[in-house]
Amino acid sequence: MTTQLTTVHLDLVPQDSDRLAVLCGPFDDNIKQIERRLGLEIVYKDAHFQIIGEHRYAQACNDLLKELYIETQPIRGKTATLTDGDVHLALQDLIANHRLLEIRLAEAKTGTQSLTIKTKRGVIKPRGENQSQYVSNILSNDISFGIGPAGTGKTYLAVACAVEALERQEVRRILLTRPAVEAGEKLGFLPGDLSQKVDPYLRPLYDALFEMLGFEKVEKLIEKNIIEIAPLAYMRGRTLNDAFIILDESQNTTVEQMKMFLTRIGFNSTAVITGDITQIDLPRHQKSGLRHVIEVLNDVEEISFSFFTADDVVRHPVVARIVKAYEAFERKVEIESEKS
Known part of the structure; x- marks a missing residue:
């Protein structure tokens, strides 16, 4: 229509x-x-x-x-x-008083309008109740957390919301970041300039952008600094206004890094933090910033938490079964350790 x-x-x-x-x-x-x-x-x-x-x-x-x-x-x-x-701040009050966002969410709940994410490459529709709630949380909160196993669409949907916000001119730029932590293996010296060194860690974010905007458009937006993809360490000391910011793989942040990132967020910015607390690659003596922030911010207003399970996995069906098998095994180990 x-x-x-x-x-x-x-x-x-x-x-x-x-x-x-x-x-x-x-x-x-x-x-x-x-x-x-x-x-x-x-x-x-x-x-x-x-x-x-x-x-x-x-x-x-x-x-x-x-x-x-x-x-x-x-x-x-x-x-x-x-x-x-x-x-x-006046815009925030206006949106609340006129219920502009609530109208869109209510239409989605009553079925008069589906809660979809629209980009120039097509329409992306959340699958299942948890994904729909996750998108709803991103639209209605300044800071949103998406926590759960791989394959549940956390990063993909966050990037889709960012692209929609940019195309609707609700933000001026998209900033994507993640900690440069190796997944349980030492890669050693990586050749090339800074971009080439950190690109392997940021590849999932590039892939989602290429799918939604196309390779050439993404390259142009990166050249103009409208899309910025950088390791988390480069966020220190910055204040991020008019931006849609995504922190991916946040389970590999330290407590200090998570606090640093959250305090970078400025006016008219939206932040989405994704991670899987079952796949932490930090040294054993370091506590995950994602685990810690769940305890600290769980009751803070305008911050939402969405939790995914193996049932929300949208990759190959065997991935969901693998996730469930690991969860069952870890529960068994915990029970046995408590008994001993």
Whole structure:
């Protein structure tokens, strides 16, 4: 069904060029942020604004611009300011008050609209209840964790959500990272430059991007730094705004690395952390940051945890049976060790 667009006209009064400049931001950055987040177009001349988009989003934007314009009133003769953070928080309140996200999720639950991820290469639909809940959590929370065995779609669905957010202009870039920890074997010296050294660790992320965007598009976006793929160590000291960030293989982070990563997240950013706590490749004396964070953040608002089991594996059926066999064997070992 084609989305019906509407145009909402808005005149901001009193007309004040200084206040309008504050509202729009330098180089219209505030207007662009609103357009990206709400998926609409804003055209203005002086104090007259045209908002073009889906009806409920256009009406919500109309209310938002009025509220932000009130915030531009001079205080004790001093010119007011509107930072990226101010606009981001206003958008967060707007989305909550107008229930824009809840409408999409409710439609999916009632069957009037499936909870799908749309990219230019096609539509990706979650399989099963756990995958649907995982996607719902990513859409409705700033930070989401996907925890479970290999083959349950944790990374693939996270990358799909990131691609959709980028194509809808809800974020400016995608950042994919994972710790460079060898899986139980020493690879020794790796030839080549930095990119060539870390690429083997990041290959699953590349594969998902190539499938959803195509090789040439991915290469162009990487060249423009719109997509960045880097080892976790390169996140230290950064603040990541307007980004969709995915930390893959997070079971191989230390407690310090996990804390460092989570505190990098800035305004208008979404973070998804995936991992499998049964496949930790850290030295035995180091505690996994993923295991630790489950205990620390389990009750924090705007952070969600999705747990997958062998029943959610979407690879070859034998993979699910392998995962279950390992789980049964590990339970048996634990019981025997407790008895002894």
